[in-house]
Amino acid sequence: MPKPSLYDMNLADLETLMRGWGQPAFRARQIYRQLYVNLAANPAAMTDLPLTLRDRLSAETSIGGLRLVRTQTSDDGLTRKALFALPDGVVVETVLMIYADRATACVSTQAGCAMGCVFCATGKLGLLRNLSPGEIVEQALWASRELRAWQGTGDRGQGTGDRGQGTDRAAGGPQDDGSRWVADAPAPVQQLGRISNLVFMGMGEPLANYDRWWESVQRLHDPQGLNMGARSMTVSTVGLAQGIRRLAGEGLPINLAISLHAPDDALRSALMPINDRFPIGDLLDAAREYIDTTGRRVSFEYVLLQGQNDQPHQALALAKLLRGHTADGANRGVPLLCHVNLIPWNPVPGAPLGRSEHARVRAFQQVLVDYGVACTVRVERGVEIAAACGQLAGANDER
Structure with missing residues (x-):
């Protein structure tokens, strides 16, 4: 039997x-x-403990169960993806994105x-298993250590100009073909000190693993621990209405992003x-309940697919939907407090x-803006190493 992980234990x-x-x-x-504060990865580093206690911790417990298989980098090292193997052999991926004024895990x-x-x-993998609270927390702590180690090199992201060059410790990635939505050349990165944002947008549906995911949120938010601000955390969901309503009743005001991707049920069900379980009307009702309960804005994520969901009449339908119109075109007159994040689709093999x-x-985007819907286009990071939105698949050549 594996040793119990300290990351799966709260303070009590x-x-x-x-x-x-x-x-x-x-x-x-x-x-x-x-x-959670010193980011110790080994009991031997806990020098404020008696040696006998450190030895017993080493013998009878573990500090996490994720084994780092590979790290890949792109965007001049400012995007870093880790592949982790879990004790039962399944793998997960975690991404760290470093910007001039923040770092997002x-x-x-x-x-x-x-x-x-x-x-x-x-989604092509199917569900292999839920992660434990400790396995979720451990990824955030890896990102914190990775940021600390990267900053310790003295490299502050001045940039080499090769923003489209992806690098892998085993092999290089492809060159940018000019079609990416990238930011300008990176500004010098400040001494950040810690992860500033945490997004639950990696592999899996967080609200389908609600209890374990929420325990990880509480652990990461704990002022005695990593002390992540609730408003610095964002959860992304495909639209599990019951989970959205449950989240509305929680005490921590974390941000909510909902994957929408279509303005009508027929197209959304195809994508x-x-x-089929939670059609758009039910989903928007849950979003309204969340907004009314929390007073917080919801973000709607919309992946743009050439010729399928990116036409002007679909943008108009989406705008009307979010501005309060019903599916039959009637105007309810109650616009949603929301923001749309447009995401040009990132290639997925097959x-x-x-x-x-x-x-x-x-x-x-212009149709939405003209109709009064706040809208931005997501800047891409990590496409060359399959670290961008929708690309995480846990590819592991070593298995």
């Missing part, structure tokens, strides 16, 4: 463990601080995904099978889909 669990070992309760707080909540969205590489051209993306 650690206190119970210490009492069972005949240790005072404050030892649990010391361990907790070492794990994108973590997975499941190995694989059961939702089956046709444009997503993860996202989950729409998917018979096309990427919307720049002109179509801009035209689609």
